[in-house]
Amino acid sequence: MKYRYAVVGYGFIGRRHVATLKSIDNVDCVAVCDTNPQRLEEVREIYPEIEIYRTIDQLLEESDINGVIISANNNQHKELVIKSARAGMDIICEKPAAMSVAEFDEMMEAVDQAGVTLTVHQQRRFDKDFQTIKKCYEDRSLGDVYTIKSSLYGYNGNMHDWHVYKSEGGGMLYDWGVHLIDQILYMMDSPLKAVFADIRNVINKEVDDYFNILLRFENGVTAEIELGTYYLSDQKDWFERHWYMGGNTGSMYANKFDPEGKIVRTTKLLENVNEDQDKSAKSYGPTRSFGVPEPGLIVTEDIPKVETEHIEFFENYFATLAGKAELLVKPQEVRKVLEVMEACWKSAETFSSVAFEPSMEVKV
């Protein structure tokens, strides 16, 4: 069977969705819907064979399609998903799926009633940097992990278009926050117990452009997620991605999306370190923890190389529709990310940590 899909919202990511659908065997992009006529003109010029529509109603009424990718502004997702589900479409929705858990529950009600499939484009589960950290965590390369730091900084300060308006679903927690939280929850094999968040509008009037989130898991791991779009530096790169993970048999760092980093260990444990108490106490202070390591104490290993590509998200989705795979990004996982985001907002407003209890499971 050839899947005939439409892309709803032909902007930054919608353009990529059309190209991606056209690159997959047994799948085609046969229609595009956008409220902006200029965007539709662009489609007509590049892809004369693709049908174009100004409204979702017209698309669903007139086009012969099996499914849709919703890639319009965040505040449009609820209506577009509900209408598509009622028309019997299988749906890939862009992240964040909804503006709130309540909105997502309404969307899932329509999806469940129609018996269609809904997933959310969390393709950053296939980022190489993340997959490298995940592999080391799962392989216990660092022993018992106690801390993970995932950070992303941009140095030019700008946000654009609707991303600066609250009513459209702007702000960085809705934007990158969804990916960064999803990655940590996807990797963790333990219940989340508490959330603390500092969320700021540093240079934007309406929406957040900085956040620092702490997620405390039952197994003792604390994950810190920090993002800033106005986190200025004179670095050469304008986009900085960093990971740090610490365990009781080593640490690791990984920088950039195609990660460069090391696993770092000590050759001796603390009880074996230099017995010349007097000398080390004078040079390094009473704990001696922050002194210059003796030669040979610190050793490094290369981080593993993980081959992974974003296209795997779509491969999994279409294999799921064909009954050959299990859906990777499940509605209950999407809902949990939204719940964590709501806990973040509550924490930031109240200056306190929020105990986390997932409120309900969503049927897949």
Ligand SMILES: NC(=O)c1ccc[n+]([C@@H]2O[C@H](COP(=O)([O-])OP(=O)(O)OC[C@H]3O[C@@H](n4cnc5c(N)ncnc54)[C@H](O)[C@@H]3O)[C@@H](O)[C@H]2O)c1
């Ligand atoms: N997964 C990712 O990595 C990723 C990356 C970028 C954007 N996104 C998500 O994709 C969505 C779009 O973001 P973008 O940066 O491409 O935005 P964009 O502004 O570049 O494009 C959005 C398009 O949707 C159209 N649109 C708005 N309302 C519509 C409606 N009711 N019906 C049809 N078309 C409508 C707009 O005219 C515009 O052309 C957002 O939800 C965003 O969070 C995801």
